[in-house]
Amino acid sequence: MTTHFGIPYPPAHTNLIQMMLTLKLVGLSFEVHDSYIMKLNQKETKPDAKNKFIIICQPSIVEVFHYVFCYIGILTGPYFKYQTYWDLFNRDYWKKAAYINLLLKKKYA
DSSP states (O other): OTGGGTOOOOOTTHHHHHHHHHHHHHHHHHHHHHHHHHHHHHHHSOTTOOOOSOOOOOOOHHHHHHHHTOHHHHTSSOOOOHHHHHHHHHSOGGGGSOOHHHHHHHHOO
C-alpha cells in the first residue's frame, strides 16, 4: 500500500525488525506476568521456600524502549530475555573477566 500513496517501498529487512520487536514485546509481557504471579505465590507460601526463577521488577516505558531497540537483539545476535538484558547493564560480571591482558595484547600487537 505504501507505493500507492507515493511512499517508497520499505527495505527488505523491515519485516525482520518488526518480527523481532514483536517477539521481544510478547516475551517481556510473559516475563513480567510470570514474575507478578511468583510474587503473589511467595506471599502465600513459606518465606524460606527456594525459588529457581528470578523475579524481575516491572520495567518503566524507557526501560522497555531500550530493551526492544537494543542493537544486539534486533540486527545482530539471537533473541534474549529481558532478565539477560538487565543483567548486562546492572550486574558486575565484567569485573570477573580477565580483559586487561587481552587489551594490552591488542594494543601492542
